[in-house]
Amino acid sequence: xxxxxxxxxxxxxxxxxxxxxxxxxxxxxxxxxxxxxxxxxxxxxxxxxxxxxxxxxxxxxxxxxxxxxxxxxxxxxxxxxxxxxxxxxxxxxxxxxxxxxxxxxxxxxxxxxxxxxxxxxxxxxxxxxxxxxxxxxxxxxxxxxxxxxxxxxxxxxxxxxxxxxxxxxxxxxxxxxxxxxxxxxxxxxxxxxxxxxxxxxxxxxxxxxxxxxxxxxxxxxxxxxxxxxxxxxxxxxxxxxxx
Numbered sequence: 001x002x003x004x005x006x007x008x009x010x011x012x013x014x015x016x017x018x019x020x021x022x023x024x025x026x027x028x029x030x031x032x033x034x035x036x037x038x039x040x041x042x043x044x045x046x047x048x049x050x051x052x053x054x055x056x057x058x059x060x061x062x063x064x065x066x067x068x069x070x071x072x073x074x075x076x077x078x079x080x081x082x083x084x085x086x087x088x089x090x091x092x093x094x095x096x097x098x099x100x101x102x103x104x105x106x107x108x109x110x111x112x113x114x115x116x117x118x119x120x121x122x123x124x125x126x127x128x129x130x131x132x133x134x135x136x137x138x139x140x141x142x143x144x145x146x147x148x149x150x151x152x153x154x155x156x157x158x159x160x161x162x163x164x165x166x167x168x169x170x171x172x173x174x175x176x177x178x179x180x181x182x183x184x185x186x187x188x189x190x191x192x193x194x195x196x197x198x199x200x201x202x203x204x205x206x207x208x209x210x211x212x213x214x215x216x217x218x219x220x221x222x223x224x225x226x227x228x229x230x231x232x233x234x235x236x237x238x239x240x241x242x243x
Contacts, residue, residue, distance in 0.1 A: 082102060088105050131160040168197070205231060210240055
């Protein structure tokens with residue numbers, strides 16, 4: 001089942017120390033804060049979000065979930081599909097979240113280090129695993145974007161499709177959080193290499209960036225800083241891709 005029958009603009013709710021933040025290129029110390037996660041999530045739903053992208057940033061860096069209470073509060077509040085990444089390192093942890101009502105788990109480091117975890121989770125919860133492929137200079141990076149994994153995004157995507165991944169979340173770290181525009185070509189290469197949906201993330205600054213990722217074949221785009229900074233509204237973005 002394709003979770004993205006039509007192109008979606010997905011607001012990001014990235015959580016650090018219990019607050020919504022946006023980082024530049026994923027680096028701690030660059031964050032700008034935007035308040036309470038539940039309020040942010042509700043704001044995006046009220047604005048028409050069809051789904052939400054949640055990230056436990058402390059979990060991504062530390063390797064274990066650190067904002068569980070804030071995320072639970074969001075999940076208890078929202079009534080749209082949600083996906084969560086950051087600090088999910090075991091099949092048991094992922095399954096627990098899915099059984100609590102989360103729609104999709106996002107696995108990054110865990111999937112790179114132990115690819116079979118994707119098949120293990122998918123066996124009981126089909127269409128629930130999104131594999132996060134974060135790329136810097138054309139190489140997949142892990143551990144909060146600090147270590148190279150020695151594999152290209154295309155090679156990795158093909159591997160995880162075979163293991164049952166429902167989608168690929170592709171973040172281009174080279175442009176992440178800078179509000180300077182997207183790189184559409186790496187997204188196009190991934191889309192052409194795999195039959196599962198590719199969710200694009202990183203660098204969206206304008207409505208033209210949203211259109212470019214849709215035109216590259218992405219199934220959805222995650223938008224953070226541009227929405228929080230008011231570069232455009234969620235409604236603007238949805239209208240821009242409805243043409």
